[in-house]
Amino acid sequence: MMNFESQFSANAKNMKQSVIRELLKLTVRPEIISFAGGLPAPETFPVEDLRAAANTVFDKHSAKAMQYGTTEGDNDLKDEIIKFETRQGVKLESQNLLVVSASQQALDMVAKIFLDPGDYVIAGRPTYVGAIQAIVSYSAKVLGIPFTPEQDGFDMDALVTKYDRAIAGGKKVKYIYVIPDFQNPAGFCWSLAKRQALLEFAYRRDLIIIEDSPYREIRFIGEHIPSIYLLDQNGQNRGIVVNLKTFSKILIPGARVGWIMAHEKLIAKFVIAKQAMDLCTNVFTQKWLAEYMKTGKLYDVIKSTCDNYREKRNHMVNALEKYMPKRWEIKWTKPEGGLFLWLSLPKFINTDDLIYKAVEEEKVAFVVGSAFYFDEPERNAMRLNFSFSSIDLIDEGIKRLARIITRELEAYEAGHRAKTAPEGV
Amino acid sequence: MMNFESQFSANAKNMKQSVIRELLKLTVRPEIISFAGGLPAPETFPVEDLRAAANTVFDKHSAKAMQYGTTEGDNDLKDEIIKFETRQGVKLESQNLLVVSASQQALDMVAKIFLDPGDYVIAGRPTYVGAIQAIVSYSAKVLGIPFTPEQDGFDMDALVTKYDRAIAGGKKVKYIYVIPDFQNPAGFCWSLAKRQALLEFAYRRDLIIIEDSPYREIRFIGEHIPSIYLLDQNGQNRGIVVNLKTFSKILIPGARVGWIMAHEKLIAKFVIAKQAMDLCTNVFTQKWLAEYMKTGKLYDVIKSTCDNYREKRNHMVNALEKYMPKRWEIKWTKPEGGLFLWLSLPKFINTDDLIYKAVEEEKVAFVVGSAFYFDEPERNAMRLNFSFSSIDLIDEGIKRLARIITRELEAYEAGHRAKTAPEGV
Numbered sequence: 001m002m003n004f005e006s007q008f009s010a011n012a013k014n015m016k017q018s019v020i021r022e023l024l025k026l027t028v029r030p031e032i033i034s035f036a037g038g039l040p041a042p043e044t045f046p047v048e049d050l051r052a053a054a055n056t057v058f059d060k061h062s063a064k065a066m067q068y069g070t071t072e073g074d075n076d077l078k079d080e081i082i083k084f085e086t087r088q089g090v091k092l093e094s095q096n097l098l099v100v101s102a103s104q105q106a107l108d109m110v111a112k113i114f115l116d117p118g119d120y121v122i123a124g125r126p127t128y129v130g131a132i133q134a135i136v137s138y139s140a141k142v143l144g145i146p147f148t149p150e151q152d153g154f155d156m157d158a159l160v161t162k163y164d165r166a167i168a169g170g171k172k173v174k175y176i177y178v179i180p181d182f183q184n185p186a187g188f189c190w191s192l193a194k195r196q197a198l199l200e201f202a203y204r205r206d207l208i209i210i211e212d213s214p215y216r217e218i219r220f221i222g223e224h225i226p227s228i229y230l231l232d233q234n235g236q237n238r239g240i241v242v243n244l245k246t247f248s249k250i251l252i253p254g255a256r257v258g259w260i261m262a263h264e265k266l267i268a269k270f271v272i273a274k275q276a277m278d279l280c281t282n283v284f285t286q287k288w289l290a291e292y293m294k295t296g297k298l299y300d301v302i303k304s305t306c307d308n309y310r311e312k313r314n315h316m317v318n319a320l321e322k323y324m325p326k327r328w329e330i331k332w333t334k335p336e337g338g339l340f341l342w343l344s345l346p347k348f349i350n351t352d353d354l355i356y357k358a359v360e361e362e363k364v365a366f367v368v369g370s371a372f373y374f375d376e377p378e379r380n381a382m383r384l385n386f387s388f389s390s391i392d393l394i395d396e397g398i399k400r401l402a403r404i405i406t407r408e409l410e411a412y413e414a415g416h417r418a419k420t421a422p423e424g425v
Numbered sequence: 426m427m428n429f430e431s432q433f434s435a436n437a438k439n440m441k442q443s444v445i446r447e448l449l450k451l452t453v454r455p456e457i458i459s460f461a462g463g464l465p466a467p468e469t470f471p472v473e474d475l476r477a478a479a480n481t482v483f484d485k486h487s488a489k490a491m492q493y494g495t496t497e498g499d500n501d502l503k504d505e506i507i508k509f510e511t512r513q514g515v516k517l518e519s520q521n522l523l524v525v526s527a528s529q530q531a532l533d534m535v536a537k538i539f540l541d542p543g544d545y546v547i548a549g550r551p552t553y554v555g556a557i558q559a560i561v562s563y564s565a566k567v568l569g570i571p572f573t574p575e576q577d578g579f580d581m582d583a584l585v586t587k588y589d590r591a592i593a594g595g596k597k598v599k600y601i602y603v604i605p606d607f608q609n610p611a612g613f614c615w616s617l618a619k620r621q622a623l624l625e626f627a628y629r630r631d632l633i634i635i636e637d638s639p640y641r642e643i644r645f646i647g648e649h650i651p652s653i654y655l656l657d658q659n660g661q662n663r664g665i666v667v668n669l670k671t672f673s674k675i676l677i678p679g680a681r682v683g684w685i686m687a688h689e690k691l692i693a694k695f696v697i698a699k700q701a702m703d704l705c706t707n708v709f710t711q712k713w714l715a716e717y718m719k720t721g722k723l724y725d726v727i728k729s730t731c732d733n734y735r736e737k738r739n740h741m742v743n744a745l746e747k748y749m750p751k752r753w754e755i756k757w758t759k760p761e762g763g764l765f766l767w768l769s770l771p772k773f774i775n776t777d778d779l780i781y782k783a784v785e786e787e788k789v790a791f792v793v794g795s796a797f798y799f800d801e802p803e804r805n806a807m808r809l810n811f812s813f814s815s816i817d818l819i820d821e822g823i824k825r826l827a828r829i830i831t832r833e834l835e836a837y838e839a840g841h842r843a844k845t846a847p848e849g850v
Contacts (some may be wrong), residue, residue: 066472278528
């Protein structure tokens with residue numbers, strides 16, 4: 001029997017099984033109400049319109065859609081994406097656009113292009129676990145930056161201090177990774193001022209910003225704030241922002257198609273990398289999405305998805321207010337978009353342990369907060385998804401979650417009273 | 426303006442624009458007969474049956490097909506692949522099977538999992554350029570092994586000598602990469618004896634074999650020879666062979682779906698890697714291919730594809746016999762399967778130069794042989810694709826190619842006569 005382990009690369013040895021994946025296995029039992037996954041609501045998928053678009057591909061483009069395509073992406077789809085972005089005020093030309101096999105491929109590609117072993121990426125504490133995995137898979141590391149108490153972006157003082165200390169310590173920082181719109185996992189949305197401050201910081205230090213925007217269009221409360229990509233474009237236009245977008249949250253994730261907007265020199269390098277990674281993105285699906293976008297109905301789907309998620313988010317926030325024990329440390333974000341909120345608990349509750357009790361005793365699941373940290377994880381928080389479950393299940397699930405947390409508090413306080421009670425009483 | 430180059434990883438600096446891609450740009454003009462691409466014949470695509478299968482997905486699996494899927498692959502598709510492989514005599518269970526975003530992703534994944542910078546991979550001279558690109562994109566190298574004059578596999582003496590010398594020189598060899606069935610670019614098919622000899626070699630040296638089999642089912646002459654994967658399974662069953670398969674050549678490339686068969690410990694590692702690479706393969710397409718496979722019609726498509734390619738291959742071989750100048754150094758392979766043959770020319774003809782003349786003067790294109798070498802390229806050969814062009818164009822294209830080669834020979838001989846002519850005559 002060969003010892004496969006001994007043959008693995010250093011990168012492979014760094015790769016770890018995702019905690020989320022392991023947890024999700026616990027939560028597939030039908031009796032469990034799961035707020036763990038990051039799944040869009042299936043009722044938002046425009047099945048019949050997508051069927052019509054697929055049949056148009058069979059009618060009009062069958063030979064092309066079934067053949068190899070170019071690495072850069074299908075021109076019909078690129079044209080539609082350009083229209084879509086232009087409507088949002090982005091100036092976009094073909095050479096600044098690369099179609100990818102959804103955002104995770106973009107994260108892999110960015111890591112591959114920029115990171116040598118031991119390099120650092122600046123990212124939030126907490127941040128998207130798939131971004132951490134991509135970084136770690138090239139033996140690179142994360143310099144974690146806390147968010148402000150106002151949840152409007154990085155604590156910029158902490159950013160400057162940590163960056164300067166890292167550079168003084170000989171560390172190589174290659175790029176900044178942020179999700180300014182309704183961040184995964186916490187649902188934070190960066191203010192305009194913080195976006196501008198980050199861009200200024202990047203300009204001064206000659207750093208690239210990777211702006212991951214899977215939820216950008218899924219804003220269900222308030223007004224859109226310009227992306228950092230757009231701020232650069234309308235400002236000094238240095239081309240240092242790479243913007244990652246995807247159809248996964250605005251239409252369907254099963255298509256596995258996204259796009260990168262970036263300086264043409266970076267796109268050219270990404271194309272060379274992508275060639276060795278998968279030659280090209282699924283050609284049939286690109287034609288299919290292009291035909292669907294031509295109908296103009298994507299805008300309606302985005303609108304009704306926002307309506308759907310606003311209602312679900314409101315129900316979850318209301319249920320939290322109604323059922324959660326009243327205690328200052330127990331609080332949650334109230335996101336204006338996206339799929340997730342972030343529930344913080346007292347320090348003495350470790351959600352890495354709580355998850356097992358929640359699943360066993362109350363049949364409710366979440367993602368443990370610690371999964372979203374590269375190092376020194378906070379263990380007293382959890383990510384809750386509100387997009388997937390029905391409103392009834394949201395209410396029932398939060399009720400269950402509140403019960404288990406209440407029991408944890410009672411147990412802690414009973415123990416605390418016992419410990420602090422005067423001896424002999 | 427940021428100096429992006431200075432930010433790139435060492436891996437990125439090693440990545441080179443593919444020569445083939447650059448050449449293909451020359452060949453898209455409609456007046457050019459191109460034998461350059463590696464495209465399957467579009468007339469083999471079963472458009473209406475695929476349309477029916479896609480509509481079945483919309484009828485029966487729409488919510489699932491449009492949602493995120495598991496990294497391992499869709500179970501319906503895995504079941505169909507298991508039936509397909511079982512029919513070929515392979516024992517295959519779910520834990521030995523991973524669905525990938527076509528073979529190029531598998532090549533990237535294998536390189537990522539095994540290769541540290543400076544490591545070596547054993548591969549043929551010549552070999553598939555996409556495999557070389559994947560290896561180079563992790564800053565690893567190729568130890569090139571010549572084929573026998575009989576074209577039945579590696580020159581095993583050269584393999585042993587080169588391997589022993591490499592190991593003695595402190596080089597780390599991580600795996601052997603081979604395409605035993607109708608190799609790209611040359612169309613070679615490994616004999617049973619050579620497959621067994623390679624497996625024995627790998628057993629003795631504790632090496633993994635990556636057996637890339639995109640053309641395995643596209644055998645249009647002669648009998649199937651067991652894959653090295655099957656030889657291991659029916660022999661010592663050490664699980665050291667990783668077999669890469671794809672729908673690209675047996676059905677359609679535009680689906681970008683393939684599969685890996687390997688020891689379950691390797692599959693487990695590939696799954697972790699794939700998660701960070703693209704989360705999962707296009708879910709809709711997996712369901713679509715599963716529905717198509719359930720009809721049983723894939724076997725008919727493979728048969729008619731073989732019939733189609735046999736006829737085209739015969740026409741190309743006949744045209745070469747008819748039109749090529751008669752000279753011992755001018756020879757070509759006569760493949761029993763696959764999409765390509767390999768034309769060798771006298772040493773004094775450099776196909777890196779010839780391609781420009783061929784395109785400009787005769788409007789015919791091929792891929793230069795040098796593209797298929799990691800180092801010390803042979804420059805007097807070319808790859809010819811026979812699957813894509815119609816029979817008429819094959820005849821006309823070979824005629825044009827023969828003309829330009831004839832002119833090269835005449836020019837060389839005129840120069841040679843001039844040089845060797847007695848002075849003063």
